[in-house]
Each structure stands twice: as C-alpha cells, then as structure tokens.
Amino acid sequence: MNVALPLGWAVLLPVLLLAVAWAAVAADVVVAGRAAGRPVPWTTAAALPGREALRLLVGQRRRAVAGDELLRGVGGAVLPIAALLAAAVLPLGLRPVADLGVGIVWFNAMEVFAWAAVWLVGWGANSTMSLIGGYRFVAQGLGWELPHMFALITAAIGAQSLRVSDVVAAQQGLWFVVIMPVAFVAFLLSVAAMAFWGPFGAPVGRDLAGGAAAELGGVDRLVVLTGRWLLLVAAAAMAVPLFLGGGHGPWLPAWAWVLVKTLAVLAALVGLRHRIPTIRMERWTEFSLVVLTPATIAQALVVTLVVLGEGGV
Amino acid sequence: MITLALFVVLAATAIVAGALVFRVDSMARATFLLLLSFLAVAGLVLMTGLQYLGVVIVLMMVIEMVVMAVFMIMYMMNPAGLMTMTMFHNTRGAVAIAATVFVALAAGALVVDWPVRGGVPAPDLTMALGESLMSGQMLTMMTLGVTLFATIVGSVVLATGRGRYDRLGDDLGAAESDDRDRGGVGR
Structure with missing residues (x-):
C-alpha cells in the first residue's frame, strides 16, 4: 500500500534536513566548547552555522596544480544529493516523501554514494593528504558496510517488508530496538562512520591536515561539509523508523514524535562524540570484521527465528 | 512519450559513458565513467519495473567501482596512477573481438523470434x-x-x-x- 506524502513535501524535505543539521552543528559547537574548557554561549553557537556558511561562500576556492577539478566537483556535489535522496524514504510522521517498496535497499544504495564522493574529493585535489584521506574512507567503509547492511536487513526481517512505512507499522506495539539491540548499536556506529564524523573522522583527521577535505576552500568546502552533516542527519533520522518506533507514541502527533526521536538520536551522537577518541582504520576494520559482523549476523538469525516462531512469512 | 525519452536518455548515457571509458586518460575517470554507464543500465532495469534488482545494481556497482578504482590504480604501471595512461592494449585484436561480439549480439537481438508474454507478472x-x-x-x-x-x-x-x-x-x-x-x- 503506497502512502507517500504529496509531492510538495519533496521541496520541504531539504529545508527540514538543513534545519535539523543546523541545530546539530550548533549543539556540536556547544559540546565541543565545553569539552575544550572554553564554553561557547548558545546564542553564538546558534548563529555559527550561518556565519560559517557565509564565510565559506565569499571565501576563496582552492585549486591544486593538475588536480582533477571535474571529479572533485562531482564528488562534492554527490554528497548532499545522496543524503537528500536517502532521506526521501524517511517517514516524516507515518508517511515518507517516496514510499518505495524497496525503501530500505534504496536508503542503502543512496548512502553508499558517500564512498564514491569522499574518494573522488580526496583524489581530485591532487594532494597527498587528500588522497590518503580518501583511501582511509574506503578502508573504513569496507569495515562498516557489512554490519550496516545486516542491521538494515534485521529490521526488514522483523517487519517482513523492505518498505519503510511497513517497518514503522510493525512497531506499533514494541519498538524494534528491544528485540534487536545489537543491530541498533551497529546501525548507530555506521551512522557516524558513513558521515566520517566523530570517532570515525580519520578520513578528514587532523593528523592528515584535514585529509580528504584538506584542499577544499570556499564554496567547495561548504558543499562537502553540508553534505556530511546532511548525511549524518539523514542516517540518524533513519534509526527512528527502523528501530525506535517511527511516529508511534502517546499524546503527540506522529511528526512530532519523529522530530523528538531524531533529535534525541543526534543528541546522543553529538554528546558521545567528544568522549570517544578517533579510531584508527586497522583497529576499526579488525573489530568490525571479527566482532561486529558475526554479532549482527547472529542478531539477524535470532530475529528470523522469532519471526518464524510467531508464524511469520 | 516520457517513457521513450527516458529510455533514449538512459540508453545513450550507458553507451556514451561506456565508450568514453576508453577515451579518457585517467584511471579514476575511466572507473567512474564505467560507474555512470552501469547507473544508466540500473535506470533501464528500474524502467522495466524490477525495483529491487535496479536498486541493488546501484548499490553493488557503487561499492564495486570504488573498490575497483583502488585496485586498478594500485596495479597501474606508473606510481600512484596519477600520470596519464591509455586503456588500449592489443588494438587490432581488440577491434576484431569487439566487432565480432557486437555483430553476434546485435544479430541475436534482431533475428531471434522473441516469444510473446504468457501470463501476468507477479504482484510483488x-x-x-x-x-x-x-x-x-x-x-x-x-x-x-x-x-x-x-x-x-x-x-x-x-x-x-x-x-x-x-x-x-x-x-x-x-x-x-x-x-x-x-x-x-x-x-
């Protein structure tokens, strides 16, 4: 059953995502200030995303000698576009902008464009630090993609549907996080990892002088950083329909619950970010392949058995 | 009408991007042109109504091409693959093989007596x-x-x-x- 929102919402979706991303950036600035021992007043923090965006808009772009400007431009542009397309299947309330029958696979397909985007941005600059940053992201991606896919599949098994609105409908009584906690944790890890953010920020790390983003200035930098935050917001918001009951909840309307839960997930991510150091690729890859992947497969198996036991399929 | 236009655009993109793979002088560009070609093919698969297969092609090809770029550049003959290169090897043999395969496939598509569909597609x-x-x-x-x-x-x-x-x-x-x-x- 197709329950997509009217088409006008497609125009509103980027605005909503940007607004939530703005709030997340402001919160991150406040938390970072506190962690550094130099508290930032929240009024300053709230205005900072706008000021930074304006500064980058009028700032000078950077071009390296013999860089591949075309590939770098494509890579940068793909990042925000992929985030928006992935968000198209997010139920804003109980109904998404595009209610695809294979919504979960669509989300996954759009968000892996980040692989290509970050690598292209790193490659196109023709700079060693950028190139290493791009390769770091691919190495990390090989680590998080499998647990991430198993986490998505587990939610789909629980609802016996790849349609995101069906997954929400299946959680009317019990949130999926209760019966699939391992998948939820793996998903949250991959949310931060796909946005190369927080503990997974090695691709743009300080030890690489900015890594994949090292040679970005002006509007190029603005597009990539915005795309990164949009990706984080879209992926964090996806945790709500998949594991946290979507728009279901007492008293408030569905859209309000989605907003509250999304902000709660983002708050948890932003709050944890400054307590966890950046993880190195070789550590993350080994942990991901040796611990996380088998754990998420076992989680999928348990949920499958529960579904079969309840007479599903 | 829109369907036809979409088909023409996707088919042309697939072919042109596929051909450009052999014209560009950078391994990164070649790889991502190949990806563009595959994405156009995925669009064609989506047009036939096979949603799952179409989206899975997008998913797999993006990951696959990025991993392939890493390996291709790793095995290239110049350090780091940053210098210009050509995709052509054994030009004459390749032309003969490509022409033969194209003629065989095109002839197959045109000559085969395609069966008429029996029954209806499954609901899901x-x-x-x-x-x-x-x-x-x-x-x-x-x-x-x-x-x-x-x-x-x-x-x-x-x-x-x-x-x-x-x-x-x-x-x-x-x-x-x-x-x-x-x-x-x-x-």
Whole structure:
C-alpha cells in the first residue's frame, strides 16, 4: 500500500534536513566548547552555522596544480544529493516523501554514494593528504558496510517488508530496538562512520591536515561539509523508523514524535562524540570484521527465528 | 512519450559513458565513467519495473567501482596512477573481438523470434524473485555462494604475508602477536 506524502513535501524535505543539521552543528559547537574548557554561549553557537556558511561562500576556492577539478566537483556535489535522496524514504510522521517498496535497499544504495564522493574529493585535489584521506574512507567503509547492511536487513526481517512505512507499522506495539539491540548499536556506529564524523573522522583527521577535505576552500568546502552533516542527519533520522518506533507514541502527533526521536538520536551522537577518541582504520576494520559482523549476523538469525516462531512469512 | 525519452536518455548515457571509458586518460575517470554507464543500465532495469534488482545494481556497482578504482590504480604501471595512461592494449585484436561480439549480439537481438508474454507478472516482484532464488534456484545459489566464499578465503590465504603461525608462534601459544599494525581485537 503506497502512502507517500504529496509531492510538495519533496521541496520541504531539504529545508527540514538543513534545519535539523543546523541545530546539530550548533549543539556540536556547544559540546565541543565545553569539552575544550572554553564554553561557547548558545546564542553564538546558534548563529555559527550561518556565519560559517557565509564565510565559506565569499571565501576563496582552492585549486591544486593538475588536480582533477571535474571529479572533485562531482564528488562534492554527490554528497548532499545522496543524503537528500536517502532521506526521501524517511517517514516524516507515518508517511515518507517516496514510499518505495524497496525503501530500505534504496536508503542503502543512496548512502553508499558517500564512498564514491569522499574518494573522488580526496583524489581530485591532487594532494597527498587528500588522497590518503580518501583511501582511509574506503578502508573504513569496507569495515562498516557489512554490519550496516545486516542491521538494515534485521529490521526488514522483523517487519517482513523492505518498505519503510511497513517497518514503522510493525512497531506499533514494541519498538524494534528491544528485540534487536545489537543491530541498533551497529546501525548507530555506521551512522557516524558513513558521515566520517566523530570517532570515525580519520578520513578528514587532523593528523592528515584535514585529509580528504584538506584542499577544499570556499564554496567547495561548504558543499562537502553540508553534505556530511546532511548525511549524518539523514542516517540518524533513519534509526527512528527502523528501530525506535517511527511516529508511534502517546499524546503527540506522529511528526512530532519523529522530530523528538531524531533529535534525541543526534543528541546522543553529538554528546558521545567528544568522549570517544578517533579510531584508527586497522583497529576499526579488525573489530568490525571479527566482532561486529558475526554479532549482527547472529542478531539477524535470532530475529528470523522469532519471526518464524510467531508464524511469520 | 516520457517513457521513450527516458529510455533514449538512459540508453545513450550507458553507451556514451561506456565508450568514453576508453577515451579518457585517467584511471579514476575511466572507473567512474564505467560507474555512470552501469547507473544508466540500473535506470533501464528500474524502467522495466524490477525495483529491487535496479536498486541493488546501484548499490553493488557503487561499492564495486570504488573498490575497483583502488585496485586498478594500485596495479597501474606508473606510481600512484596519477600520470596519464591509455586503456588500449592489443588494438587490432581488440577491434576484431569487439566487432565480432557486437555483430553476434546485435544479430541475436534482431533475428531471434522473441516469444510473446504468457501470463501476468507477479504482484510483488521482489517476493517472486526471493521465492525463485530460495526454492527453484536454491541449488544454484548455494553452489555459487560456497564457490565465491571459497575463492575469497583462498585468495586471502594466498595473499597474506603473515599467517597465524608467523604471528602467534609454531604452537599458536603466544599471548599477543607481534604485528606492526595492531588490530582492534588484541590478538
């Protein structure tokens, strides 16, 4: 059953995502200030995303000698576009902008464009630090993609549907996080990892002088950083329909619950970010392949058995 | 009308991007032009109504092309693959092979007496695909899966420089390995 929102919402979706991303950036600035021992007043923090965006808009772009400007431009542009397309299947309330029958696979397909985007941005600059940053992201991606896919599949098994609105409908009584906690944790890890953010920020790390983003200035930098935050917001918001009951909840309307839960997930991510150091690729890859992947497969198996036991399929 | 226009645009993109793979002088551009070609093909698959297969092609091809870019550049003959290069090798032989294959496939498409569709498509094509793979084609898929897995394990075993006996001693008794790059699990 197709329950997509009217088409006008497609125009509103980027605005909503940007607004939530703005709030997340402001919160991150406040938390970072506190962690550094130099508290930032929240009024300053709230205005900072706008000021930074304006500064980058009028700032000078950077071009390296013999860089591949075309590939770098494509890579940068793909990042925000992929985030928006992935968000198209997010139920804003109980109904998404595009209610695809294979919504979960669509989300996954759009968000892996980040692989290509970050690598292209790193490659196109023709700079060693950028190139290493791009390769770091691919190495990390090989680590998080499998647990991430198993986490998505587990939610789909629980609802016996790849349609995101069906997954929400299946959680009317019990949130999926209760019966699939391992998948939820793996998903949250991959949310931060796909946005190369927080503990997974090695691709743009300080030890690489900015890594994949090292040679970005002006509007190029603005597009990539915005795309990164949009990706984080879209992926964090996806945790709500998949594991946290979507728009279901007492008293408030569905859209309000989605907003509250999304902000709660983002708050948890932003709050944890400054307590966890950046993880190195070789550590993350080994942990991901040796611990996380088998754990998420076992989680999928348990949920499958529960579904079969309840007479599903 | 819109369907026809969409088909023409996607088909042209697939062919032109595919041909450009051999015209550009950078491995990165060649790889991502190939990706563009595959994405156009995925669009064509989506146009036939096969949602799941179309989206899975997008998913797999993006990951696959990025991984391929890494490997292709790694194996290129100039350091880091940053210098210009050409995709042509054995030009005459390649022309002959490509022309023969094209003529054979095009002739096949035009000459074969395509059957008329009998019956109607299943209401849920994803479900139908899953049932086909997990019932009628189960043996094929299982054989395929085990073969692929054995290939992966075999390649890793052949490629690895230091096996577990190097890392943990002849009786595997060492408490910790002496790896230069320590992994995250601690052994």
